[in-house]
Amino acid sequence: xxxxxxxxxxxxxxxxxxxxxxxxxxxxxxxxxxxxxxxxxxxxxxxxxxxxxxxxxxxxxxxxxxxxxxxxxxxxxxxxxxxxxxxxxxxxxxxxxxxxxxxxxxxxxxxxxxxxxxxxxxxxxxxxxxxxxxxxxxxxxxxxxxxxxxxxxxxxxxxxxxxxxxxxxxxxxxxxxxxxxxxxxxxxxxxxxxxxxxxxxxxxxxxxxxxxxxxxxxxxxxxxxxxxxxxxxxxxxxxxxxxxxxxxxxxxxxxxxxxxxxxxxxxxxxxxxxxxxxxxxxxxxxxxxxxxxxxxxxxxxxxx
Amino acid sequence: xxxxxxxxxxxxxxxxxxxxxxxxxxxxxxxxxxxxxxxxxxxxxxxxxxxxxxxxxxxxxxxxxxxxxxxxxxxxxxxxxxxxxxxxxxxxxxxxxxxxxxxxxxxxxx
Numbered sequence: 001x002x003x004x005x006x007x008x009x010x011x012x013x014x015x016x017x018x019x020x021x022x023x024x025x026x027x028x029x030x031x032x033x034x035x036x037x038x039x040x041x042x043x044x045x046x047x048x049x050x051x052x053x054x055x056x057x058x059x060x061x062x063x064x065x066x067x068x069x070x071x072x073x074x075x076x077x078x079x080x081x082x083x084x085x086x087x088x089x090x091x092x093x094x095x096x097x098x099x100x101x102x103x104x105x106x107x108x109x110x111x112x113x114x115x116x117x118x119x120x121x122x123x124x125x126x127x128x129x130x131x132x133x134x135x136x137x138x139x140x141x142x143x144x145x146x147x148x149x150x151x152x153x154x155x156x157x158x159x160x161x162x163x164x165x166x167x168x169x170x171x172x173x174x175x176x177x178x179x180x181x182x183x184x185x186x187x188x189x190x191x192x193x194x195x196x197x198x199x200x201x202x203x204x205x206x207x208x209x210x211x212x213x214x215x216x217x218x219x220x221x222x223x224x225x226x227x228x229x230x231x232x233x234x235x236x237x238x239x240x241x242x243x244x245x246x247x248x249x250x251x252x253x254x255x256x257x258x259x260x261x262x263x264x265x266x267x268x269x270x271x272x273x274x275x276x277x278x279x280x281x282x283x284x285x286x287x288x289x290x291x292x293x294x295x296x297x298x299x300x301x302x303x304x
Numbered sequence: 305x306x307x308x309x310x311x312x313x314x315x316x317x318x319x320x321x322x323x324x325x326x327x328x329x330x331x332x333x334x335x336x337x338x339x340x341x342x343x344x345x346x347x348x349x350x351x352x353x354x355x356x357x358x359x360x361x362x363x364x365x366x367x368x369x370x371x372x373x374x375x376x377x378x379x380x381x382x383x384x385x386x387x388x389x390x391x392x393x394x395x396x397x398x399x400x401x402x403x404x405x406x407x408x409x410x411x412x413x414x
Contacts, residue, residue: 028383028384031382031383032383035378035379035382035383037375037378037397038379038397052382126338128337128338128339128374128378128381129336129338129370129371129374130374131371131374131375131378132368132371132374132375135413135414136411136412136413136414137413137414138413152414153414155412160414183338184338184378187338188336188338190371190374191368194414195411
């Protein structure tokens with residue numbers, strides 16, 4: 001990237017003749033506003049660094065003087081000759097007496113390091129660990145129960161392969177040591193936390209650690225009893241529908257729910273839903289009519 | 305009110321790295337955060353975090369306290385706060401995050 005002139009006064013929003021006190025006040029206000037531990041916006045960290053760099057220069061009289069000299073010459077130059085790049089101008093000003101081999105992704109910009117040398121930043125107060133980051137990882141209920149390896153792309157574009165343990169729970173946090181923000185002055189990187197969120201499932205409704213699932217049965221299965229298949233998070237199971245099961249009856253499949261915090265699993269409840277054919281065939285109609293004629297069952301008995 | 309002994313659900317260890325999720329001594333937290341033990345003691349005195357197990361003589365802490373400690377220390381250094389101010393800032397930020405999550409303004413998705 002080409003070297004660009006940075007207007008530190010503009011960064012802090014102060015006049016060129018601002019006093020030390022004005023500069024400090026502006027810096028403190030902006031530092032509070034953009035501190036990455038306080039502000040979650042994606043560009044807050046970049047702004048915070050910029051503000052810190054501006055303050056580093058403008059709060060130090062000798063750096064400020066050197067910076068001002070460069071700035072006034074650049075502005076004078078801009079007015080007289082259009083088209084010259086700042087990089088060319090900068091190299092001809094004799095400011096480039098600090099030689100750097102390579103520009104890394106240090107705390108300060110290339111502009112700062114070209115102007116003052118890479119070691120010009122005031123010594124910090126010692127190494128400090130980097131910021132912990134956090135993101136939400138949405139999992140299907142099946143994936144939460146089964147676990148497995150996942151490739152994730154983080155906000156900053158990094159791709160991670162993560163081992164999701166089997167049986168993670170809603171709200172549980174998985175720690176990825178050292179995958180957070182970079183440390184300061186040689187400090188260790190922070191950690192990255194993944195907060196588990198369970199995606200709503202079209203079939204299974206969650207009630208704490210228990211799950212509900214609808215179990216469609218035919219009227220005769222409900223009346224006579226049957227063994228039918230029911231979906232679970234780990235495949236299909238068989239459940240016995242006892243004779244005389246009306247809609248809403250809950251059939252419990254013990255331990256087929258979500259993992260519990262204390263260990264073990266919740267239950268899966270298959271809820272009987274009696275289904276009838278939408279289009280009744282001639283034969284079915286005869287049979288239902290016969291049943292209607294001959295049965296003395298009154299589902300509304302006792303309902304007034 | 306006594307400090308909660310139970311390990312919080314949010315910090316339930318993943319089996320893969322269970323070994324490193326064991327509670328650790330203050331010196332380990334300090335080293336991991338890059339903060340001097342004497343400084344950590346100030347933060348503990350102001351209630352930045354509490355011991356999760358161990359005894360009063362040898363208190364033990366969640367490893368995740370290192371992240372919280374480093375955050376408080378960054379805020380203190382960067383914004384010119386004192387210890388009480390840094391602890392307060394951490395608590396307020398946690399509270400804001402909680403409220404944002406309740407309102408559905410969620411964390412970024414991995």
